[in-house]
Amino acid sequence: MRIIRYCLPAALLLVTASCSGNSSGGDPPEVTEAAPARVRRITRAEYDNSVYSIVKNPTPVPMAQLFAPEDTLLGFTTHDRLQVTPLLADQLDSAAERNWGPVAVNNLASEYECAAGKSEEDCARAFIRVLGARAFRRPVVADEEKDLLELWNAVRKDTSPKAAAEYVIQAVLTSASFLYRTELGESGAPANQVVWLTQQEIASSISFAITGAPPDAELTAAAAAGVLKSADVRESHARRLLKTKQSQQYLQRFVIEWLGLSGLESLNKNNQVFPDFSVAFKDSSRRETLTFIDHVLANEEASIKTLLGADYTFADGRMSLFYGTTLTPDGTIGRVPLPANRVGILTHASVLTTYALFDSSSPIRRGKFVLTRLLCREVPPPPPSIIIIPPAVDPTSTTRARFAAHTNNPACAGCHRDLDPIGFGMEDYDGLGKYRTEENGLPVDASGSVVTEDGTHPFTGGAALARFLSESPDVANCVPLQLFRYVMGRDEDTVDARTLEDMRRGFRADPKLKLGDALVALVRSPYFVHRRTTSPE
Structure with missing residues (x-):
């Protein structure tokens, strides 16, 4: 039947x-x-x-x-x-x-x-x-x-x-x-x-x-x-549920999707360019990032400041050696200090590899990642007349020089004026996320800048960018919006302005920038528990 x-x-x-x-x-x-x-x-x-x-x-x-x-x-x-x-x-x-x-x-x-x-x-x-x-x-x-x-x-x-x-x-x-x-x-x-x-x-x-x-x-x-019309009752249940394993798993999915890391298992690189890359390396880098995220959610109160600004990670022997930090015993993963050239999840090999090309780094991808996912800035698609082909690898030049020439087209200047300075400032990592001071025998220029609501901020190197973003009010405003989109399943509308204001206020109330505080503010909002009836079709 x-x-x-x-x-x-x-x-x-x-x-x-x-x-x-x-x-x-x-x-x-x-x-x-x-x-x-x-x-x-x-x-x-x-x-x-x-x-x-x-x-x-x-x-x-x-x-x-x-x-x-x-x-x-x-x-x-x-x-x-x-x-x-x-x-x-x-x-x-x-x-x-x-x-x-x-x-x-x-x-x-x-x-x-x-x-x-x-x-x-x-x-x-x-x-x-x-x-x-x-x-x-x-x-x-x-x-x-x-x-x-x-x-x-x-x-x-x-x-x-x-x-x-x-x-x-x-x-x-x-x-x-x-x-x-x-x-x-x-x-x-x-x-x-x-x-x-x-x-x-x-x-x-x-x-x-x-x-x-x-x-x-x-x-x-x-x-x-x-009794669920009471905001206090709703908050009490929200705080109770935030302590559960299911909540940690749910927030892990948020962090992974927010940072665009859902494809870590399928990453691939050119072994001729990046001899360190292998299936084992991919698995080690993925495990590092997932372990670190879980630790932040379970032991650091889901602190975005820690996620972006931590001076430690969780690595096995392969990743410890890759980063040049304290080696962990063979076959185990443990907490290790990050060297001065790395800060938080943005400098994880998995993230840097995700936002790179098959055979090189990619200032454009890294710049767009920071702008759209961490600063909630829209990047319009390129004009139809522009052919989107990355510049060919040149063994006599640096990636920065190649991309600077490639994006010097006046039709591209509007977007690349914001994208490129961020990505160029992360050029101290190659396409696999390995720290470097030279490329093709030439010195790497990792000077960059990021534009926020209060002006233009210069920095040098991905670690400096990560430290800045972990303290940035713009990031503190962006994360609740991303969380709203994840939870509510839709883009924000004018009716959501008060809810987002409450979420941001709750999120910023604690210096740690805890995801749970933003969720509690969402659940308390009267807009969370009301809907406008629709006309019958």
Whole structure:
């Protein structure tokens, strides 16, 4: 029997229109403007986290990483334009049928098995309500219960309650109400009105914003009690969740996507130019960066100042030797001091390699990286008439000289006036991230400058740039915006100005610049828990 798949957002909107009530007393909204109501598809990581909570699997397996990957918008895979494509729908069906259905039906036996003397249909109905509430992050509505009970009875005619339960589980795990999160608000309001999100929607929004996972028992209970309209209550749950392993994993994904490091496993370099490069080097540099990020999140309170300005890293023997620092024992990775020519994650080999070319460094890529990801400055695409081909490697010249001549075109000057001085100032690292003072027998000129709100700041070398950025007010303003885009899954709009102001104030309140403070400020914002109703199509 083929499982009925409920994976169209339109179908979800029809269901939620009748069930998003939970008005909690119909309190008037706290704001007069809000972002539009919407539904959002969960990401692959959110799928895994959600399935673990539904099937109660004690040994989580990251099954969703085998699904079709998400594209990126604004640099993040968490955007609200994700859909269930035909390919993904087939993969979801297969995972539910071959993997999670069989696992869940064994783990959840106590929830669907019926005690002697009880009506089996009543037991099935109770199971559907409990399972559906966990999966849909809200109570199951009548139409959903009816459809799932019909499925149970159809399977049960020819087989066991266990088989019927497995089919119900598969249907739930491929339904729109599971795969899409709602931000529709309390029901009954006319179109184009600002309304509170329902208590269950607030609980989901808090949990996904802090952990990338569905609400836990405490948040679910708070929603049932109707107390999540209180900013103080929301903050208490946010701070509690920030201490969890799931939150650390969620923030690790943010840092990786924010800094554009998702492709570390696929990096490749010309061995003739960079003899140090190998699969082992790539793995060592990737492990260094991930270990360092995890350390900052777990032990340095997710401090961006430490991430950008630390005087240490976590390296194995290969990376220790590459950096010229204290050697770690063979086969182990440990904390080592960075030499004076390196500061924080920006001078990690993995980052410098990412923002370089196959056979050389790239001042343009490095400059654009700093401008767009750390300073939140837009860099427009080059004019259509410009041929984007990097200058050929010249063994008699430096990279700086080659690129300076290449970008001296008047049509390019507008963008390269800001890009090049940053990238040129990082020329003391080659395309593999190795420190250098000479290139092709010529002295390396690593003088550069970066333009911020308060003027132009000269520097020499990537370490000096990293120190400057770790203290820069412009970076402190940019990081909350990047975090907003990651969490909310969209670009900022005029209605978000107050929220971003609060996030930035909370972020800058502590000299460490802690990500958790920005998230708490977001969750406290009244704009976080309100939406504007949309007109019916």
